[in-house]
Amino acid sequence: MMHLLPIAEVAPGSLSTKAVAFLSHWLTQDLILLVALGGIATMLIRAARSERWQRAATRFRRDRTGIVALCVVCLYIFIGALDTFRVPVGGGSTRSILDFATSGIPDERSYSAPFSNQVVTDTKPKPDPLNSHHHILGTEALGKDVFVQTLKGCRTALIIGGFTSAIYIPLGALFGILAGYFRRWVDDIIQYVYSTLASIPEILLLISILFVLGPGLGSISIALGVTGWVGLCRLIRGETMRQSERQYVAAARALGQSHWNIITRHLLPNVMHLVLINFVLGFSGIVLTEAVLSYLGVGCPVGTASWGMMIDSGRGELSRDPVVWWNLTAAAVALFGLVLALNILGDALRRAFDPKRS
Amino acid sequence: MFSYIVRRLLYAVPILLGVILLTFLLFRVVNTPEQAAIHAKGPKSSVAVRQEWIKEHGRDRPLYVQFATHVKRMVTFDFEPSDQTKRSMGETFREGVGPSLCVTLPGFIAGLIAALSLSLYQVFARNSATDRNLTILCVIMMSVPTVLYIIFGQAVLALGLGWFPVSGFQWGGFGMLRFLILPVSIMVIINLGYDGRMFRAVFLEEIAQDYVRTAHAKGLPVSTVLGRHVLKNGLIALITLTVGQLPKLIMGTLLIESFFGIPGIGNVMVQAIQTADEPVVLATAYLGALLYLAALILTDILYATADPRIRLS
Numbered sequence: 001m002m003h004l005l006p007i008a009e010v011a012p013g014s015l016s017t018k019a020v021a022f023l024s025h026w027l028t029q030d031l032i033l034l035v036a037l038g039g040i041a042t043m044l045i046r047a048a049r050s051e052r053w054q055r056a057a058t059r060f061r062r063d064r065t066g067i068v069a070l071c072v073v074c075l076y077i078f079i080g081a082l083d084t085f086r087v088p089v090g091g092g093s094t095r096s097i098l099d100f101a102t103s104g105i106p107d108e109r110s111y112s113a114p115f116s117n118q119v120v121t122d123t124k125p126k127p128d129p130l131n132s133h134h135h136i137l138g139t140e141a142l143g144k145d146v147f148v149q150t151l152k153g154c155r156t157a158l159i160i161g162g163f164t165s166a167i168y169i170p171l172g173a174l175f176g177i178l179a180g181y182f183r184r185w186v187d188d189i190i191q192y193v194y195s196t197l198a199s200i201p202e203i204l205l206l207i208s209i210l211f212v213l214g215p216g217l218g219s220i221s222i223a224l225g226v227t228g229w230v231g232l233c234r235l236i237r238g239e240t241m242r243q244s245e246r247q248y249v250a251a252a253r254a255l256g257q258s259h260w261n262i263i264t265r266h267l268l269p270n271v272m273h274l275v276l277i278n279f280v281l282g283f284s285g286i287v288l289t290e291a292v293l294s295y296l297g298v299g300c301p302v303g304t305a306s307w308g309m310m311i312d313s314g315r316g317e318l319s320r321d322p323v324v325w326w327n328l329t330a331a332a333v334a335l336f337g338l339v340l341a342l343n344i345l346g347d348a349l350r351r352a353f354d355p356k357r358s
Numbered sequence: 359m360f361s362y363i364v365r366r367l368l369y370a371v372p373i374l375l376g377v378i379l380l381t382f383l384l385f386r387v388v389n390t391p392e393q394a395a396i397h398a399k400g401p402k403s404s405v406a407v408r409q410e411w412i413k414e415h416g417r418d419r420p421l422y423v424q425f426a427t428h429v430k431r432m433v434t435f436d437f438e439p440s441d442q443t444k445r446s447m448g449e450t451f452r453e454g455v456g457p458s459l460c461v462t463l464p465g466f467i468a469g470l471i472a473a474l475s476l477s478l479y480q481v482f483a484r485n486s487a488t489d490r491n492l493t494i495l496c497v498i499m500m501s502v503p504t505v506l507y508i509i510f511g512q513a514v515l516a517l518g519l520g521w522f523p524v525s526g527f528q529w530g531g532f533g534m535l536r537f538l539i540l541p542v543s544i545m546v547i548i549n550l551g552y553d554g555r556m557f558r559a560v561f562l563e564e565i566a567q568d569y570v571r572t573a574h575a576k577g578l579p580v581s582t583v584l585g586r587h588v589l590k591n592g593l594i595a596l597i598t599l600t601v602g603q604l605p606k607l608i609m610g611t612l613l614i615e616s617f618f619g620i621p622g623i624g625n626v627m628v629q630a631i632q633t634a635d636e637p638v639v640l641a642t643a644y645l646g647a648l649l650y651l652a653a654l655i656l657t658d659i660l661y662a663t664a665d666p667r668i669r670l671s
Contacts, residue, residue: 196376199654200647201605203612208381208643211631212389214397284501291503292609297632311505315617318513332506340501347497 047272056273056352066348072341079151080158102148138326140313150330152305157338160220160290161283167225168232168282173275175229176236177267181244181259187237194230202227206289210298220299224286232278239271273353277346284342287335307331362662370655377647382428385640391417397634398441432644438637440630447641450626457527458622460538462611465545469553470600472546477557481565482584493558499551504610508617511544525619541614548610549603560595564588594664601657608646 047053060066079098086094095103138146179190197205206223213219243249244267252262287307293299294308295315302309314328389397394417395408412418415438416427431437437447476496480489516522522540564570565588573583608624615624623642630638 192372192376196373196380199373199651200377200380200643201608201650203605203609204643204646207627207631208384208639211636211639212384288501288503291505292613295505295613296628308503308505311503311509315505315509318509319517328506328509332503335503336501336506339503340498343497343501 043272047269050269052273052353059355060348060352063348063352065344066352069341069344069348072337073345076154076338077158080154083152083155098151102145105145105148140310140327146327146330149305149310150307150334153307153310153331153334156217156300156304156306157287157290157335159217160224161286163218163221164224164228164286165279165283167221168228169275169279171225172229172232173236173271176233177240177263177271179233180237180240181263181267190233194233197227198230203292206293207296207298210293215298215301217300217304220290220293224289228282232275232282235274235278236271239274240267243267243270277349277353280342280349281346284339284346287339291335307335311335359662363659366655366658370651373651377644377651378429378432381432381640381644382425385636386424386428387421394636398636437641440638441635442633447638450638451623451645454621454623454626457620458611458615458624460534461541461545461614461620461622462607464538465542465610466607468542469546469549472550473553473557476550476554477561478584478589480554480558481561482580484562493555496551496555500555504548504613507544507548508613511540512617516540525617527620541618541620545610545614549606553603556599557596560592560599561588564592567591594661597657597660601653604650604653
């Protein structure tokens, strides 16, 4: 049984070197994450200056369900961050904050029920000498704590959702604006590409891509990104066409603004809210699809702490005797909570940006 | 009208070629022969076995030759036989199409009727507490993972309560009905939340139109306004939504058929994924795309019959 490491072992050396080591490690490990977060923050701040966004923010603040949903999503992000950011432990290695905080929870040999005060050994369960009720949600087939695995699933879900969004949102927004702004042959080419992709049912394309690439978080993100941009592209293309007819675009053109300027300064901020709503609602779709893909055997690699994998293993566990329900339930509740919060948040954002049409 | 249909069919040709090119890129270029052989024969297979697999599937030939064969196979529906069972794809599909249709067709129609009645009821009682509660219920229903509905249905209704057989399929009579009730109702439930919400949004948009106000002002009863005017005008949007449902139907089929052991095409594909049977995955994905493409063309033609303006543009 592992105990919490004593403080002296965790942090040798002076405080300043420790801080530098921690920071440098943090930077290299999570640079991509930082860049992504920074990019999102800049875009949001830039967009937030516009009047449309400020009006939406005022409306959103009055929307109680939206605020609650946002808080729930933030909680999931917080748990995911706990599992992402690493702290140095003894011997130059690092562990995630979540791992570190839960290192007092021992592994068992196999299933154990929630709140069981017994320890599973080779032959049969024995009463736990410490009577500690370690596993509040029991353990799964390999004896790992279900509660910890569920928390770790947050990170997997957020990584898949985040990377997928990082692929499909730039693709969809860029091609959508280009097609809607330049029209003619640019539009024809982009339309041809996305109608070809859209004529393959999404799940079949996903399966084909993942069958070829093999399971993995990266493959899932690529597959979902490649299939996911079509919807956003259509939406942005239509909106850009509508905006291009407006006088402010004509005025910008008459003033001799470059295409680049018109696109980035005039059109992009005016379709950005659609991107935000699509991002939030799309995220929930991604999390749900991951569960389906994991069931089909082309999702996460075996051994990943993902809700989809936990639900998938729950299929066999329900036909056991006694029924092992806790693994499936924990993952399903966690997944359901995130998806529901995202759906409600997306609706609240849509209401805030477009109060007439909801 | 005839010229429109011809134009629409001609427009589908480049798309079809695009689909063939995409499948070629994915299965023949991105998936290198070595990688494909390892996937098919397992990571522990010997080099000789892998080489034999590559030769047998013609993957050692130059890419342009492979491309020519690929296009020829796709266009003439002469697919490679299964790697695992060695059965021809034609035979597999002929056997699978019946059971698949038995699940999807009733599921599709019942799902459509359920979502339509739900959304029309909500529009009828719009802005009431019932409407709000039903909307919330729809959001909740679309947040539950698809797999969970199926697992729950199978574990509780079939295994636990014993109301339905756990899995299996048989042709004809009461037995078939017994096997199909649970999968079909799960199919309806899976999409109900999303569909109901989408349909409701369409009808609400339609109800805000001027002609609805006119109809009300004429003194028509609400049921006539909703049932005749709104439903008719909303139909065009409904066609789009319904066709948009087809890919989800395919996903539902994949999951439900493999869960309930229904020997349909979806089941074949899931087994092919699990046994790394590349020819089967390729053929099913391609055929699914073809069917969907046909459905898209059919919708456009339906539109054109419903709305003459589309034919001209």
